[in-house]
Amino acid sequence: MAFDLTVKYAGEGGEGVISAGDFTMRAASNLGYEVVTFKSFPAEIKGGYALSQVRMSDEKILSQGDGFDILVAFNGEAYEVNKPLLGKGKVLIWDGPEGGDFEPDLEELEKMGVFVYAVPMSKLAKEEVGAYITKNVIAMASVFELFGFPMEVLKQEIVKKFSKKGEDVVNLNFKAIEVAQNYIKEHIKKIDPYKVPGPLPKKDVIILEGNEAIALGAAVAGVKVFAAYPITPATTVGNYLSPIILKTGGFVYQSEDEISSMAVVIGASFAGAKAMTATSGPGISLMQELIGLASMTELPAVIVDVQRAGPSTGMPTKHEQADLFAAALGGHGDDQRVVIAPKNVEENFYLTIEAFNLAEKYQLPVIMLTDGSLSLRAEAIPTPNIKKIKENLIERPVIRKGEVKPEEIENLFRYAVTETGISPVFVPGESPKPYTATGLEHAENSRPRTTPDERVKMMNKRFKKIANIEEENPHLVEWDLGDLQEGDKADIAVVSWGLSASITQEAVKRLREKGYKIAALYPKLLYPVPKNALEKLASMADKILVPEASYLGHFARFIKMFTNIPQEKIVQFNIYRGEPFIPKEIEEKILELLGEKVSA
Amino acid sequence: MEYIRLQEKLPPKEYRSDIEPTWCPGCGDFGVVTALTKAFSEEKLDPTAITMTSGIGCSSRLPLWMNAFGVHTAHGRALPAAVGIRLAKPETPTIVTAGDGDIFSIGMEHFPHTARKNFDITLVVMDNRMYALTKNQTSPTSRHGYKGSLNPYGNIEDPFNVIKFAIASGATFVAQSYSGNPKHLAETIQAAVEHKGFAFVNVLSPCPTFNKIDTFKYYKGRLIDINKELGHDPSDMKAALELASHALDADFPELEDAEPFKGKRPIGIFYKVEKETFEERVANLQEKFRPESGEPDWDEILAKYRP
Numbered sequence: 001m002a003f004d005l006t007v008k009y010a011g012e013g014g015e016g017v018i019s020a021g022d023f024t025m026r027a028a029s030n031l032g033y034e035v036v037t038f039k040s041f042p043a044e045i046k047g048g049y050a051l052s053q054v055r056m057s058d059e060k061i062l063s064q065g066d067g068f069d070i071l072v073a074f075n076g077e078a079y080e081v082n083k084p085l086l087g088k089g090k091v092l093i094w095d096g097p098e099g100g101d102f103e104p105d106l107e108e109l110e111k112m113g114v115f116v117y118a119v120p121m122s123k124l125a126k127e128e129v130g131a132y133i134t135k136n137v138i139a140m141a142s143v144f145e146l147f148g149f150p151m152e153v154l155k156q157e158i159v160k161k162f163s164k165k166g167e168d169v170v171n172l173n174f175k176a177i178e179v180a181q182n183y184i185k186e187h188i189k190k191i192d193p194y195k196v197p198g199p200l201p202k203k204d205v206i207i208l209e210g211n212e213a214i215a216l217g218a219a220v221a222g223v224k225v226f227a228a229y230p231i232t233p234a235t236t237v238g239n240y241l242s243p244i245i246l247k248t249g250g251f252v253y254q255s256e257d258e259i260s261s262m263a264v265v266i267g268a269s270f271a272g273a274k275a276m277t278a279t280s281g282p283g284i285s286l287m288q289e290l291i292g293l294a295s296m297t298e299l300p301a302v303i304v305d306v307q308r309a310g311p312s313t314g315m316p317t318k319h320e321q322a323d324l325f326a327a328a329l330g331g332h333g334d335d336q337r338v339v340i341a342p343k344n345v346e347e348n349f350y351l352t353i354e355a356f357n358l359a360e361k362y363q364l365p366v367i368m369l370t371d372g373s374l375s376l377r378a379e380a381i382p383t384p385n386i387k388k389i390k391e392n393l394i395e396r397p398v399i400r401k402g403e404v405k406p407e408e409i410e411n412l413f414r415y416a417v418t419e420t421g422i423s424p425v426f427v428p429g430e431s432p433k434p435y436t437a438t439g440l441e442h443a444e445n446s447r448p449r450t451t452p453d454e455r456v457k458m459m460n461k462r463f464k465k466i467a468n469i470e471e472e473n474p475h476l477v478e479w480d481l482g483d484l485q486e487g488d489k490a491d492i493a494v495v496s497w498g499l500s501a502s503i504t505q506e507a508v509k510r511l512r513e514k515g516y517k518i519a520a521l522y523p524k525l526l527y528p529v530p531k532n533a534l535e536k537l538a539s540m541a542d543k544i545l546v547p548e549a550s551y552l553g554h555f556a557r558f559i560k561m562f563t564n565i566p567q568e569k570i571v572q573f574n575i576y577r578g579e580p581f582i583p584k585e586i587e588e589k590i591l592e593l594l595g596e597k598v599s600a
Numbered sequence: 601m602e603y604i605r606l607q608e609k610l611p612p613k614e615y616r617s618d619i620e621p622t623w624c625p626g627c628g629d630f631g632v633v634t635a636l637t638k639a640f641s642e643e644k645l646d647p648t649a650i651t652m653t654s655g656i657g658c659s660s661r662l663p664l665w666m667n668a669f670g671v672h673t674a675h676g677r678a679l680p681a682a683v684g685i686r687l688a689k690p691e692t693p694t695i696v697t698a699g700d701g702d703i704f705s706i707g708m709e710h711f712p713h714t715a716r717k718n719f720d721i722t723l724v725v726m727d728n729r730m731y732a733l734t735k736n737q738t739s740p741t742s743r744h745g746y747k748g749s750l751n752p753y754g755n756i757e758d759p760f761n762v763i764k765f766a767i768a769s770g771a772t773f774v775a776q777s778y779s780g781n782p783k784h785l786a787e788t789i790q791a792a793v794e795h796k797g798f799a800f801v802n803v804l805s806p807c808p809t810f811n812k813i814d815t816f817k818y819y820k821g822r823l824i825d826i827n828k829e830l831g832h833d834p835s836d837m838k839a840a841l842e843l844a845s846h847a848l849d850a851d852f853p854e855l856e857d858a859e860p861f862k863g864k865r866p867i868g869i870f871y872k873v874e875k876e877t878f879e880e881r882v883a884n885l886q887e888k889f890r891p892e893s894g895e896p897d898w899d900e901i902l903a904k905y906r907p
Contacts, residue, residue: 029907206905216905220898225687246889247896251687251882256713260680263673263710267684270671271651271692275684293674380907386898401648428669428685428692429604429649436617436652436663436670447619448664 002059003033003197006067007143009136010082011074013041013050016136020072021052022378023140023161027153028056029207029380032200037378038064040579043232043316049077058200062344062506064377066584069194070147072139074121076102088113091192093142095135099123115192117146124179134176141180146188148195151177205380210370211278213345213381214304215240217352218276220389223302224250225268225275227261229283232316233372234306237278258283262290262303269299270437272398272427274356276302281310281323284367288330291365295335297437298415298423298462300359300366300396304352307371309578318578319373321498322550324558327367328527336462338362338469339527340476341369343501345379351524357394358473362465363422369526371549373580374499396425401432409433413444417457421464466528476525477533480505482512486536490519491594493541495534497523497555499580500547507586516594526555529562538565543593547573547586601690601720601879604649612637615647617667628805628816629659629726631779632697632789636666636724639790643693651685651692653678655702658733659726659805662697676707679714679723686719690879693793694720700727701739704762708740715798716770720877722792722799725762726779728807729814736810743813743851759851764844766800767837767871773799774840774871776847778823779806780816784867791869797877804865822850824861826868840871 009020021037029035033056042048055065070091073079079094079102086092086109094104096118109116119142125135137158144154154177162169208216214237218226226245228238242252250273255261261277268275279287284305294301307323309315327339338358342351351368359366404412414435416423423444426435435446441458443449449458470477478501484490496504501522508520519540523530538544544565546556553572560567573589575581615637623629640650650668654660656675663670669692673681678696685694703711703725714721730748731737738748740760747754766774773795777788785803792799806815826832826843834840847866849855856863891897 026907205907206902207907208905212905216901219896219901225684227684227687243889244896244901246886247891247901249886249890251886253683253687255680255683256709259677260683260710260713263677263680264684264687266673267653267671267681267686268688269684270669270681271685271688273688275688289674290677293677297671383902383906386902426669428651429689432648434648434650434667434669436666436672438664438672439674440672 002057004055004057005069005194005196006053006055006065007070007072008051008053008068008082009072009074009139010049010051010078012077013044013048014046015074016133017050017074018052020136020140021054023154023157024143025054025378026157026207027144027149028054029205030153030156031149031196032202033058034061035207035378035380036061036064038373039376040373041317049081062509063503063583064580066582070143072143074135074139075100079104086112086114091115091117091194093117093119093139095119095121099126117188119180119183119188124183125176128179129172129176131172134172137173137176138180141177142184145181145184146190150199151181203380204383206383207378207380208345208349209378210345210348210375211236211306212240213348214278214352214370215244217349218302218356219244219248220384220386221353221356221393222248222274223276223356224273225253225264226250226277227253227255227264227268227275228277228279229255229258229261231258231280231283233308233375234278234280234283234304236375237304237306258286259290262287265301266290266294266297266299269294269301270297272430274300274360276304278304278306280306280308281314281326284323284326284330288326291337292331292333292335293439294365295331295337296439298363299437300363302355302359303365303367305367305369306375307369315578317372319371319499319580320549320576320578321369321371321500322552322554323369324526324554327369334459336364336466337527338364338366338466338525339369340366340524341498341526342374342524343498343522345374345377346381347524348374349381349384353389353393354476360394360396361422362469363396363425364465369498371499397422398427399424399431401430404432414446415442415444415458415461417444417461421461469528470525470530470532473525476523477530478522478524480508480520480522482518484517484519484540488540490517490541492518492590493537493544494518494520494590495523495537495544495546495555495559496520497526500549503581503583504547504586506583507590510583510587511590518590527558529558531563534559534563535565538569542569543571544569545571545573545590545593547581547589549575549580551576601883603693604646604691605644606646609641609644610647612641615640615667617665619664621665622661623658624809626808627658628728628779628807629662631782631785632724632726632803632805633662633665634782635786635789636695638786639793642790643793645693649692651689651694653681653685653694653696655698655707657699657702657731659697659699660702676702676710678702679707679710679721682721683714683719686721686879687882690720694722695793696721696723698725700725700729700741701731704740704760712769715766715800717878718770718772718797718875720796720798720879722789722801724789724792724801724803726803726805727762728805728811729759730807730811732807732810746813759848761844761848762802763847763870764841767841767844771800771871772797772873772875773869775800775869776802776804776867778804778819778867780819781823781867784825788869795872797875819865822864823867824864826866826870828868830860832868832870834869834872837871837873844870
């Protein structure tokens with residue numbers, strides 16, 4: 001059995017809950033463990049319930065998991081919220097027996113089989129350390145002491161983070177560690193079975209949060225203009241990119257609104273630069289008209305939508321995947337867009353690069369859908385080979401001065417109809433022939449034109465570009481068949497995208513271990529809908545489960561709309577509570593569909 | 601950031617594309633095309649390195665008539681599209697051509713920001729004081745009482761003083777000209793293109809089809825050159841603002857004899873100041889962070905993310 005441990009810090013926003021999780025994650029990664037975090041906090045700056053969960057394992061971690069093994073409750077609210085999740089074999093560390101704001105029902109917890117440790121975090125921080133602000137360090141150090149993390153690793157992390165703030169700050173944190181260690185040694189008798197087995201061989205990894213991975217991916221892809229307007233939970237993409245992009249001769253531009261961001265992206269792309277924006281639902285709504293302009297003028301553009309719970313302002317810090325319709329079909333008229341979605345932090349990095357490659361190749365807007373939970377999720381991923389990635393980047397086919405004979409220029413058209421629909425690109429200052437990119441319907445030579453023949457010809461040309469996008473990019477569909485071969489009969493099929501896919505993947509793995517035959521597909525390409533793969537999958541099972549974190553289940557409906565799969569085969573599983581799935585509920589849903597009794 | 605320029609002057613007609621304008625005969629905007637081609641010629645600009653943007657409306661078709669790179673964007677979005685070009689290709693002079701409805705109504709949130717940030721953009725607004733392509737509606741610059749199709753009883757709003765607004769927004773070059781005065785227009789547009797920074801030229805440009813009030817006939821004898829006739833010094837912001845506040849006096853009969861314009865419309869350069877452009881500030885930042893080798897040290901960048 002693999003080592004698999006989840007620690008959850010929960011409390012009031014602003015008390016250091018999030019950074020406690022962050023330190024623990026870094027320490028675990030430092031010890032050579034795989035890590036995945038899950039964080040959630042309110043939209044307000046201070047106060048409200050916040051949580052930070054760290055899952056660590058000696059094996060590849062697929063999702064945030066079902067819950068926690070160890071809960072550190074900073075206050076009464078954190079205890080109350082998580083009480084239903086406490087059960088046999090779980091550990092509770094609470095702020096007591098004195099100095100905290102609550103008292104758990106110790107007798108009841110004991111009856112349930114919960115291992116309970118009282119550590120007076122607030123009191124120790126105030127009285128022994130002399131600084132309430134160190135409460136989260138006491139909490140972390142207690143976890144380290146109780147479960148066998150080397151305290152040296154925590155100290156290293158503290159030096160890394162606080163040495164800039166001066167020796168006094170570092171020493172204060174060290175004192176908090178000592179106070180916690182002494183308290184645990186003197187007052188707590190360990191009764192639970194959890195223990196970190198010890199350091200593993202160091203891996204060549206980097207730790208990235210979801211939005212950091214997007215920023216880094218964009219920088220590696222060669223983004224030159226990033227234009228955005230602040231919006232939760234997308235803002236941090238620009239924050240992370242801002243210092244890096246300057247080193248590459250680019251710029252992060254804060255625009256006056258999202259409409260402007262998209263227009264800046266179009267202008268920059270017209271001028272030959274790789275350009276992108278990052279936004280969330282409300283921003284995507286505002287950008288629709290201009291996404292259509294990018295499509296009509298065939299200008300590459302990358303738009304990242306870090307989805308949040310909508311509609312309207314909705315729940316800005318909460319999880320949902322309900323922008324797929326808007327991303328794919330939100331514009332007026334028949335435009336050409338590509339919508340892709342990564343399922344974890346590593347894919348955030350690689351798919352951002354892919355987004356640029358697709359935009360450059362097909363000369364159109366590419367929208368990448370991520371979400372708030374993924375934006376905050378941290379993962380240790382194998383260090384990418386930047387050189388290799390850079391060698392394989394796709395650039396648009398710019399016609400440069402001197403590359404064509406003067407007599408050929410006359411018949412060279414920006415929107416020339418070709419076999420693939422993809423035309424040569426002219427760029428100001430580089431190409432020999434100017435043109436005006438217009439949102440009006442236009443002829444091959446870019447002149448406005450509205451005759452029926454011309455209209456049909458140009459519409460067909462633009463759609464031809466993406467007609468075979470699935471076949472041309474088989475890597476944008478991930479098959480997860482276990483021991484099955486394509487075409488074999490499975491007990492059930494599952495399709496899942498975005499963060500939900502990483503959670504589905506874990507559920508599928510567990511069921512396979514129990515002997516079930518499951519055929520799963522995790523499309524990164526969502527639109528145009530990868531029809532062939534989906535139909536192939538459908539041929540393998542009687543039912544296809546599509547778990548999605550939205551009321552309507554956008555992708556399930558796309559499958560019904562754009563494939564020949566019989567509607568009755570598709571089973572939607574929709575949640576819209578503002579949190580991601582947990583693997584267990586998908587596991588149970590599959591068992592339910594298979595007519596199996598769900599074990600308690 | 602130096603513009604890409606030609607060694608030798610091209611004749612103005614070389615800056616016209618072979619597309620014939622779809623404008624009505626007698627449209628004031630023809631004068632702007634002529635003035636632009638003259639200015640481009642005088643400035644020795646390279647047609648393959650001029651960038652233009654526009655929005656939607658009669659006047660916004662202008663880039664299509666030019667032998668230059670252009671983006672005919674969506675309604676109101678000419679300025680931010682131009683910003684994108686400025687960030688990506690600052691060596692191409694960028695000219696925005698649009699109408700009063702496009703810039704001052706649907707695109708209004710972009711105007712003050714692009715101006716105050718001082719992007720090196722020349723904005724030429726062809727101000728016919730109404731919407732023409734949609735067949736006669738009032739725009740923010742329409743006169744009080746003007747009859748549009750949505751308010752046939754007459755406009756109940758007062759016109760918007762775009763000159764005063766431009767100066768207040770931080771534009772570093774603010775001028776008004778008239779499409780019926782080719783010499784003044786060409787000189788003003790050339791001065792605007794030459795200006796490093798955000799240059800706004802409001803061109804009084806009659807619509808002969810719909811606007812029967814602000815006509816060539818109306819403007820005849822009703823213009824006053826603030827620089828030549830009133831000796832206005834464009835470097836004096838206070839004086840510029842004072843003059844600008846009277847820019848619309850001629851709309852109101854009760855101000856027929858009011859100083860300083862006495863019932864006339866002002867043309868000329870109201871305000872001009874040298875200020876670092878946004879592009880120069882970006883270039884300074886990039887210079888500061890530029891790696892010595894030219895290529896960023898990815899190992900160093902990645903090191904930040906190691907556990």
